[in-house]
Amino acid sequence: MNLNKNIVLLGMMGSGKSTIGFLLSKKINCSFLDVDKFIEKETNLKIHDIFQKKGENYFRDIEEKITLKLLKNKGKVISLGGGGFLNKNIRKEILKNHISFWLNWKSSTLINRILKSKKRPIAFNSSENDLRKLINDRAKIYSKANFRINCETLTKNMIVKQIINLNEKN
DSSP states (O other): OOOSSOEEEEOSTTSOHHHHHHHHHHHHTOOEEEHHHHHHHHHTSOHHHHHHHHOHHHHHHHHHHHHHHHTTSSSOEEEOOTTGGGSHHHHHHHHHHSEEEEEEOOHHHHHHHHHHOSOOGGGTTOOHHHHHHHHHHHHHHHTTSSEEEEOTTOOHHHHHHHHHHHHHHO
16 A cells, blocks of 8 residues: 555545545554544534634635645545635645545435535535536546546445555556
């Protein structure tokens, strides 16, 4: 397992980045860093509270600072927030020095997951059409990741195994 670089998981909210990241880190015996958890710890607020009380711009500034700091580690599995890879500075750092995996799902699967969740700040006032547009817009940027995992027909363990196999070939 190449642990000179971080393995970075990205994708839409509801794509399973945190779950897969945790399982992957256990399987390859390394630390797992969830950017959203670090943001919540740093601000002492839940993500949806940050959006409500301080706004998205404040959140994105904190997200950039914390993500770039976490990326200085080596040999970790890191789960980005859904919008993290959209940030040019974060994306540039990841593509230059780390290995990135986009956990890709059908729009309908993601929309169902997002609408069921009460903790997705971007989704609070979004219709299905708004979410479909957001997913399509973000997919253009997510597609710059080193690898795309089409997760729709895979179990969690199959996704983890595919990441390990692709990482070993890299």
